[in-house]
Amino acid sequence: MTFSLHQLVTSRLSRLRQCILYLLLMAILALGLNSPGMVVTMSGQEKGRLAPDALAGLVVALDPGHGGYDGGARARDSGIWEKVLTLQIARQVEEALLAHGARVVLTRTEDVALGEKGATNRLRKRRDLQARLDIALEANATVLLSIHLNEYRSRQESGPQVFYQYGGEDGRLLAGVLQAALLDELDPPKRRVAMAGNYYVLRSRIPSALVECGFLSNAREEALLVSQEYQKRIGIALAKGLADYVDLLARQGRTPRDAFGEVDEDAP
Ligand SMILES: [Zn+2]
Numbered sequence: 001m002t003f004s005l006h007q008l009v010t011s012r013l014s015r016l017r018q019c020i021l022y023l024l025l026m027a028i029l030a031l032g033l034n035s036p037g038m039v040v041t042m043s044g045q046e047k048g049r050l051a052p053d054a055l056a057g058l059v060v061a062l063d064p065g066h067g068g069y070d071g072g073a074r075a076r077d078s079g080i081w082e083k084v085l086t087l088q089i090a091r092q093v094e095e096a097l098l099a100h101g102a103r104v105v106l107t108r109t110e111d112v113a114l115g116e117k118g119a120t121n122r123l124r125k126r127r128d129l130q131a132r133l134d135i136a137l138e139a140n141a142t143v144l145l146s147i148h149l150n151e152y153r154s155r156q157e158s159g160p161q162v163f164y165q166y167g168g169e170d171g172r173l174l175a176g177v178l179q180a181a182l183l184d185e186l187d188p189p190k191r192r193v194a195m196a197g198n199y200y201v202l203r204s205r206i207p208s209a210l211v212e213c214g215f216l217s218n219a220r221e222e223a224l225l226v227s228q229e230y231q232k233r234i235g236i237a238l239a240k241g242l243a244d245y246v247d248l249l250a251r252q253g254r255t256p257r258d259a260f261g262e263v264d265e266d267a268p
Pocket of ligand 1: 065066072073082148149
């Protein structure tokens, strides 16, 4: 076999071209993997992966706080009522929970108060909260989450915060993992901790938590809370937190159905 000079030159050239192409490809790959954006996305996806059945066995009662005559807090800049946002957020949470195998029951799906008119506002509010609890109990819920938004005189206060009923051990466990998940997913500047409180809607044997998603009195946080994108992230955070809750119980040899405890109804 003989090669002409021409053949020799072109075959060397094409090998050189192959080499250059290969090196270029490697350089592009290396650049891509080293760019911070790429790394964040990849680890974020890795961290964020939740099995489609991670919440199987959970029956979650989602309670969008307030409604009807009871608007709750009002956003300072947009004027949006808390009752509107709690329902929007609850819908996003519902979607995230359903996507991972939980059953969900909402205490309200419209702008209504649940208690019929009582003799006093206090009694009416009581009946409203009891009606929400009754829905959760009738649904045989294994977890109850009441969704709210906070406000404060000072516009500086911000950050999500989860509350549980005094004396509720599983509520404390639940609130702790939900708080951690919210901090992890939303990365708020102010990192609050879960706290005990005394709330009528948490006073049942169902492990319960009241989720204050953020402060409507804080301009920066209000802008986030009214956006669907941030509301979706709250949903994802709570789904992850509930998956952690199921994991924690499993490590104790329990299921969400076993975790029914006593709470202190006469807490301060
Ligand atoms: Zn509220």
